[in-house]
Amino acid sequence: MRLSRKRRPRPRNLRMSNSRQRRQQHLLDVKVRSRRATQHRNRRVLVVVSKIVLVFGLCFGVYIGIREGARKFFFENPSYHLSQIEIQTDGTLQREQILKTTGLREGENIFRVNLARVHDALQQLPQVDEVQITRKLPSEIDIRITERKPVAWITGEKQITDPFAAEGAFLVDGRGVLMKEKKLLPEYLGLPLITGCTSEALEAGKVVGSFEAKAALELLRLSTRSFMQMRFQIREIDVSKGYCLLVTDKNHTQVTFGFDNIDGQLERLEQFLVYGDDSKRELATVNLIVQRNIPVTFTKTAVTVINETIDPEPTPPKILKALPAHPSVTKKSHPSSTPKEIRKAVPVEQGKKEKRNGE
Secondary structure (H helix, E strand, C coil): CCCCCCCCCCCCCCCCCCHHHHHHHHHHHHHHHHHHHHHHHHHHHHHHHHHHHHHHHHHHHHHHHHHHHHHHHHHCCHHHECCEEEEEECCCCCHHHHHHHHCCCCCCEHHHCCHHHHHHHHHCCCCEEEEEEEEECCCEEEEEEEECCEEEEEECCCCCCCCCCCCCEEEEECCCEEECCCCCCHHHHHCCEEECCCCCCCCCCCECCCHHHHHHHHHHHHCCCHHHHHHCCEEEEECCCCCCEEEEECCCCEEEECCCCHHHHHHHHHHHHHHHHHHCCCEEEEECCCCCCCCEEECCCHHHHHHHHHCCCCCCCCCEECCCCCHHHHHHHCCCCCCCCCCEECCHHHHHHHHHHHC
16 A cells, blocks of 8 residues: 655745746836836926926016016106206316217106216217216216316418317317317417328327327427426427427427437427526527537527617618609700710718718
């Protein structure tokens, strides 16, 4: 009799499926995990987008609120309407000209005025050097203008009598900026005159670029020293020569300057002026282009001029010929008469002296 074998119980940790079943189970687990990750990611994206939309909505609401508040309390508030435009200038610019250039007008809102645009518009005027614009709340704008100070007249003509009336004459400042003033001040008439500047076209607002004009402006700048300004006041500078500056001062002294080392030439001229003051003589002409053996001439002293006027040098008397008063009548009345002798006429004073000598 055979004994039946008892089956051993299988361990519980042994898998019941084969490799195919295990592979299918793995695929199911991956699908479940991927679906959950996608749902979690979508949920996070939705939360981020919701936050962005909320922040954008809040910002837009704040912007609309600020804009409406600014419009109501500032731009449409009658208290901020421009009621006073204060203009201060140290030159000849007129209030009407400044307002026309800037476009400012009373009654507009003070916050709508573009100060940068106003500044640039005024800076385009040839007369304006510096501009300061201040907005004073609630309804005032202050404009302070520093105008260019002209130092001379400049023209392309060689001779000019009245720069005020000449169309080709312009005012020029120390930087070489040309100006054409609408209102001329009396002190402009005493400014020096630069003539013969034909190497460039002169136009208001431009800067002179010729070498001769720049040298003339440099000479005017350097001649404003204490002694030179009192003793040597330039009235005219002729730059038409092309190789020198022919300068005439208030005493009609003609000084020839070269383009190089103007400061050194002024020092040599100062020595001549000091010598003239010590010797009580006035310079007539000086050529400073020459560095050694400088040609110098002096004018006649006042005493010499007065003496020549009172007691002029004696001149020899003129000898005149005497002719008949009516030669045709004489010939008709005496056809056979011989011609009369022609006598020499001498001055009366000389005739008296000869009689006295004969006595």
